[in-house]
Amino acid sequence: MHIVVCIKQVPDSAQIRVHPVTNTIMRQGVPTIINPYDLFSLEAALAIRDEHGGTVTVLSMGPPMAADSLRRALSIGADRAVLLTDRFFAGSDTLATSYALATAITKIASDQPVDMVFCGKQTIDGDTAQVGPGIARRLGFHQLTYVESVETIDRARRTVIVRRRAEGGVQVLRSELPCMVTMLEGSAVVRRGSMADALRAARADVTTWSAKDAGIEDISQCGLRGSPTVVRKVFAPQPRKEKAVLIEASAHDPVHMAEATIDTLFAALPGLNAELHAAAAR
Amino acid sequence: MSNEAPRSAAKKQLPEHFKAYTGVWVYIELERGQVHSVSWELLGEGRKLADQLKVPLAAVVLGPPDGSARAAVADSFCYGADRAYLMESALLADYRNEPYTRAMTDLVNTHKPEVLLLGATTLGRDLAGSVATTLKTGLTADCTELAIDAERSLAATRPTFGGSLLCTIMTLNVRPQMATIRPRVMAMPQRVDAPVGEVVEVPFDMAEDTIITKVIDFIADSSRDKVQLAYADIVVAGGLGLGNADNLRHVRELARVLGGEWGCSRPLVQKGWAPADRQIGQTGKTIRPKLYIAAGISGAIQHRVGVEGADLILAINTDKAAPILDFAHYALIADAAVALPALTTAFARRLGPAVRLAG
Ligand SMILES: Cc1cc2nc3c(=O)[nH]c(=O)nc-3n(C[C@H](O)[C@H](O)[C@H](O)COP(=O)(O)OP(=O)(O)OC[C@H]3O[C@@H](n4cnc5c(N)ncnc54)[C@H](O)[C@@H]3O)c2cc1C
Ligand SMILES: Nc1ncnc2c1ncn2[C@@H]1O[C@H](COP(=O)(O)O)[C@@H](O)[C@H]1O
Numbered sequence: 001m002h003i004v005v006c007i008k009q010v011p012d013s014a015q016i017r018v019h020p021v022t023n024t025i026m027r028q029g030v031p032t033i034i035n036p037y038d039l040f041s042l043e044a045a046l047a048i049r050d051e052h053g054g055t056v057t058v059l060s061m062g063p064p065m066a067a068d069s070l071r072r073a074l075s076i077g078a079d080r081a082v083l084l085t086d087r088f089f090a091g092s093d094t095l096a097t098s099y100a101l102a103t104a105i106t107k108i109a110s111d112q113p114v115d116m117v118f119c120g121k122q123t124i125d126g127d128t129a130q131v132g133p134g135i136a137r138r139l140g141f142h143q144l145t146y147v148e149s150v151e152t153i154d155r156a157r158r159t160v161i162v163r164r165r166a167e168g169g170v171q172v173l174r175s176e177l178p179c180m181v182t183m184l185e186g187s188a189v190v191r192r193g194s195m196a197d198a199l200r201a202a203r204a205d206v207t208t209w210s211a212k213d214a215g216i217e218d219i220s221q222c223g224l225r226g227s228p229t230v231v232r233k234v235f236a237p238q239p240r241k242e243k244a245v246l247i248e249a250s251a252h253d254p255v256h257m258a259e260a261t262i263d264t265l266f267a268a269l270p271g272l273n274a275e276l277h278a279a280a281a282r
Numbered sequence: 283m284s285n286e287a288p289r290s291a292a293k294k295q296l297p298e299h300f301k302a303y304t305g306v307w308v309y310i311e312l313e314r315g316q317v318h319s320v321s322w323e324l325l326g327e328g329r330k331l332a333d334q335l336k337v338p339l340a341a342v343v344l345g346p347p348d349g350s351a352r353a354a355v356a357d358s359f360c361y362g363a364d365r366a367y368l369m370e371s372a373l374l375a376d377y378r379n380e381p382y383t384r385a386m387t388d389l390v391n392t393h394k395p396e397v398l399l400l401g402a403t404t405l406g407r408d409l410a411g412s413v414a415t416t417l418k419t420g421l422t423a424d425c426t427e428l429a430i431d432a433e434r435s436l437a438a439t440r441p442t443f444g445g446s447l448l449c450t451i452m453t454l455n456v457r458p459q460m461a462t463i464r465p466r467v468m469a470m471p472q473r474v475d476a477p478v479g480e481v482v483e484v485p486f487d488m489a490e491d492t493i494i495t496k497v498i499d500f501i502a503d504s505s506r507d508k509v510q511l512a513y514a515d516i517v518v519a520g521g522l523g524l525g526n527a528d529n530l531r532h533v534r535e536l537a538r539v540l541g542g543e544w545g546c547s548r549p550l551v552q553k554g555w556a557p558a559d560r561q562i563g564q565t566g567k568t569i570r571p572k573l574y575i576a577a578g579i580s581g582a583i584q585h586r587v588g589v590e591g592a593d594l595i596l597a598i599n600t601d602k603a604a605p606i607l608d609f610a611h612y613a614l615i616a617d618a619a620v621a622l623p624a625l626t627t628a629f630a631r632r633l634g635p636a637v638r639l640a641g
Binding site for chain 1: 311313314316318376377378379380383403404405407408410411412414415416418419420421422423424437442447448449450451452453454455456494495496497498499500501502503515540541558564565572573583586593594595596597602606607608609610611612613614615616617620621623624625627628629632633634
């Protein structure tokens with residue numbers, strides 16, 4: 001089995017700040033992490049490799065420093081890492097990103113055919129959940145999103161059975177390799193990685209490809225030029241005209257505080273009192 | 283969407299062959315005989331866009347020939363559609379990416395809409411991603427606001443990374459302009475009975491043996507443990523200001539006395555204090571209750587966009603300067619761990635013997 005896992009390096013959302021005057025995101029000094037959702041996919045891929053044998057290649061598109069995330073994936077247990085980095089990729093939206101990644105996967109497959117591609121359910125910065133389906137479409141792979149678990153893989157028949165989260169239930173799907181899978185969060189406990197993997201990762205080379213190295217011929221499909229969407233404006237939400245009305249009550253007298261609050265709510269929402277009584281009587 | 287600086291300089295230069303694209307489409311999500319209510323919400327929103335553009339509003343219904351798709355078409359007219367595109371085929375009985383992507387892209391290529399809206403559900407997101415890639419067009423996910431600009435383009439606004447910003451994204455030079463919108467973000471339109479619109483029936487020519495993926499089972503969620511958070515009239519939620527996981531019980535108890543549902547902010551899910559299906563906000567549930575009580579929640583944009591549809595918001599917070607006071611209607615400046623149990627007791631007393639406290 002040869003499995004490619006797409007991981008994105010993202011700023012740690014817990015530590016990001018917005019510049020109060022310019023309304024831009026202040027990225028300087030913000031630590032980066034592997035997109036948390038991608039780790040569940042990495043774990044699923046490693047589990048399949050452990051059971052069936054084979055190779056897990058991690059792939060990322062980003063600035064040179066994204067190599068850190070790839071090295072981290074190697075320390076968790078991935079076998080090979082490829083970084084796509086080129087100024088042509090700057091400003092890519094999801095369509096352009098899926099083009100670059102799918103082309104790189106085709107190139108990776110020319111050495112060793114790819115049976116499965118794993119993507120995260122979504123990223124915490126782009127947060128679109130589109131890149132995975134985009135890659136599947138471009139590669140002509142079967143698309144299996146929101147997967148809770150990969151149940152069985154029959155390598156001889158090249159079939160795969162997964163449980164997929166749908167609205168109102170779980171679909172059990174049988175599909176074929178090659179396929180693109182996105183895993184649901186919480187689908188597995190992500191392993192820590194062994195000491196041996198950590199040592200290997202420290203020494204390992206991350207293969208770095210430019211657009212040309214990755215076999216990308218049509219630069220106009222990359223970066224800003226290849227992105228049909230444009231960000232028109234970034235802005236802070238409008239505050240409501242009036243700020244919240246403070247409920248006057250002594251913080252030292254919880255009973256009074258509660259009574260004052262309930263009086264306020266009942267006055268503000270006519271009918272609430274009656275509805276609550278009706279519901280309570282049921 | 284790119285995370286780079288806005289390119290407001292980008293000019294609209296719509297290629298000639300896209301100029302024929304007209305009309306607003308809403309994909310009606312029919313699964314296992316039922317239409318997801320987000321589809322009606324989107325028809326309500328689509329109506330406004332279509333009226334502004336002075337073009338028809340169309341519903342797109344894909345489904346099996348068992349009557350359910352036709353029923354969905356009839357309902358679409360009651361929720362404001364002028365026209366419906368209907369594809370009926372046994373191959374469309376269960377949602378599968380392959381046939382649905384094929385059906386939708388064929389419809390778009392033949393009938394050429396300028397705007398295509400889908401619900402941001404597991405189905406809608408799965409379908410939208412592959413349809414947009416096939417059509418090589420732009421798709422803006424999880425929008426919270428839609429508008430038409432002076433040049434008749436769709437301006438799709440969504441929260442962006444960073445905690446307090448929104449961004450407006452446009453697809454200037456490709457059609458259709460696609461967007462997904464989460465359930466409960468848009469208001470449910472009034473249902474008007476009996477109008478009849480135009481039905482365009484389109485044959486679906488795919489053979490089952492060319493579709494590789496098969497649905498071999500469907501395990502329905504038992505309705506009992508499905509959280510009804512998105513549809514509750516009263517929601518009480520807690521955030522990091524609760525201080526510890528144990529204090530979440532005050533949130534649950536107040537919700538129970540009020541006959542409502544309970545929820546939380548995202549950090550509580552990340553800390554393992556609450557399950558993911560209780561999270562409210564951009565990456566959790568969007569709610570539209572009559573009353574929302576937010577205790578110990580600061581009101582970051584990703585939380586705010588999930589609760590703005592509430593009729594009345596009460597914030598309980600120790601900090602008068604918390605951003606939630608910018609959009610809450612009332613605020614109680616108090617310790618949530620004290621105020622919540624006090625409210626529970628006081629409500630229980632007023633509501634009388636029918637409400638028991640512990641249980
Ligand atoms: C891509 C992305 C998606 C996100 N999606 C979501 C989402 O869907 N939902 C979501 O909620 N967040 C989401 N977030 C996180 C969001 O940005 C905030 O970090 C989060 O909402 C903050 O949670 P909080 O209000 O509970 O905690 P804090 O921001 O830490 O606020 C705690 C509040 O409690 C108050 N407080 C402290 N002590 C007390 C006390 N004793 N009694 C009463 N009040 C007290 C404080 O004054 C403060 O206002 C997302 C972030 C990103 C980057
Ligand atoms: N720049 C990137 N490099 C590698 N993988 C990516 C990149 N962007 C997105 N992905 C993959 O696509 C998934 C969905 O991303 P998104 O559409 O941005 O929510 C992510 O979880 C990753 O697996």
